[in-house]
Amino acid sequence: MARIAVDMDEVIADFNAKFIPALNARFNKQLTLAHLHGTKAEQVFPELAQKIKDMIGEADFFADLPVMQDSQEVLAQMANQHEIFITTAAMEFPLSFHAKFNWLQQYFPFIDPMNIVFCGTKTIIHADYLIDDNIRHFSRFQGEGILFTAPHNIALEGFRRVNNWQEIAEIFL
Amino acid sequence: MARIAVDMDEVIADFNAKFIPALNARFNKQLTLAHLHGTKAEQVFPELAQKIKDMIGEADFFADLPVMQDSQEVLAQMANQHEIFITTAAMEFPLSFHAKFNWLQQYFPFIDPMNIVFCGTKTIIHADYLIDDNIRHFSRFQGEGILFTAPHNIALEGFRRVNNWQEIAEIFL
Numbered sequence: 102m103a104r105i106a107v108d109m110d111e112v113i114a115d116f117n118a119k120f121i122p123a124l125n126a127r128f129n130k131q132l133t134l135a136h137l138h139g140t141k142a143e144q145v146f147p148e149l150a151q152k153i154k155d156m157i158g159e160a161d162f163f164a165d166l167p168v169m170q171d172s173q174e175v176l177a178q179m180a181n182q183h184e185i186f187i188t189t190a191a192m193e194f195p196l197s198f199h200a201k202f203n204w205l206q207q208y209f210p211f212i213d214p215m216n217i218v219f220c221g222t223k224t225i226i227h228a229d230y231l232i233d234d235n236i237r238h239f240s241r242f243q244g245e246g247i248l249f250t251a252p253h254n255i256a257l258e259g260f261r262r263v264n265n266w267q268e269i270a271e272i273f274l
Numbered sequence: 275m276a277r278i279a280v281d282m283d284e285v286i287a288d289f290n291a292k293f294i295p296a297l298n299a300r301f302n303k304q305l306t307l308a309h310l311h312g313t314k315a316e317q318v319f320p321e322l323a324q325k326i327k328d329m330i331g332e333a334d335f336f337a338d339l340p341v342m343q344d345s346q347e348v349l350a351q352m353a354n355q356h357e358i359f360i361t362t363a364a365m366e367f368p369l370s371f372h373a374k375f376n377w378l379q380q381y382f383p384f385i386d387p388m389n390i391v392f393c394g395t396k397t398i399i400h401a402d403y404l405i406d407d408n409i410r411h412f413s414r415f416q417g418e419g420i421l422f423t424a425p426h427n428i429a430l431e432g433f434r435r436v437n438n439w440q441e442i443a444e445i446f447l
Contacts, residue, residue, distance in 0.1 A: 106398070186398050192387040198371035214365045215395045221388025225279070225359050227400035227416065243400065 106228040109189040114166040137252035164200040171266035191219035279401040282362040310425035337373040344439035364392035
């Protein structure tokens with residue numbers, strides 16, 4: 102049994118499936134997933150950086166994110182064999198607390214709320230593995246970081262990488 | 275430099291200073307701090323256990339807790355020498371997220387929000403020290419637990435104990 106910390110956005114929550122259409126609608130843009138390869142929307146539209154951050158920071162932004170494909174089924178099975186924690190950098194968007202908590206209750210009811218962590222820096226996380234799309238969380242993590250592929254990290258090397266939840270199942274089930 | 279995780283309630287927030295008068299007013303009781311030696315209010319009034327939990331769980335309960343004596347000054351100095359995280363078991367009371375976050379911003383503005391952790395079980399915390407009033411958080415903590423004296427833990431032995439923030443200053447400053 103391993104202790105596995107799992108990020109939310111772009112790992113179990115399909116952030117971009119909501120974010121890209123929301124950005125396009127609000128700011129009259131034609132952003133696609135391909136535009137985000139190796140970058141972030143705030144870098145594609147630097148003049149909108151603060152407004153984009155404000156949009157994500159709205160209280161209900163995270164309330165209705167689609168679930169990442171296969172994440173429910175695989176994580177439910179993993180929870181039978183491993184100790185699963187959800188570790189999300191919620192402190193960047195303090196208004197998102199309730200939306201994130203309720204979203205987890207709705208879509209991942211098998212995760213005990215006692216195993217949910219809202220944090221900032223993830224250096225504070227004590228786990229064997231951290232599945233995350235942001236390599237910045239791996240630098241001082243004492244376990245093994247597993248990089249979940251997202252457009253912004255697609256060109257990064259030097260980390261164990263998984264492209265989807267079936268690949269996570271192959272490692273942990 | 276050590277990484278020190280610090281609990282909120284009954285460590286930097288004087289929970290009982292609000293809780294006891296609030297309980298007495300709402301339920302027409304005469305509870306005092308002395309009644310809570312070695313126990314919790316839910317055990318003193320088992321017939322009120324759920325109602326007490328509901329009261330604490332109200333969205334604004336944690337909004338106006340008094341600050342624990344000397345905690346601001348000592349922690350501000352400690353933050354110059356150590357890496358300080360605030361780690362609070364907020365998942366028990368999900369409606370408290372905003373009140374707790376805002377309270378920290380108000381009274382401990384020198385704590386970077388990136389160093390705030392809302393969690394359930396604290397086994398997930400990776401730190402050298404954990405200053406907490408609940409020994410249950412020490413059992414699987416791999417650093418050293420330091421028990422901050424509170425009425426409910428007053429009779430417990432087997433842990434390094436501090437009775438106030440001056441004693442914490444003596445250890446870490």
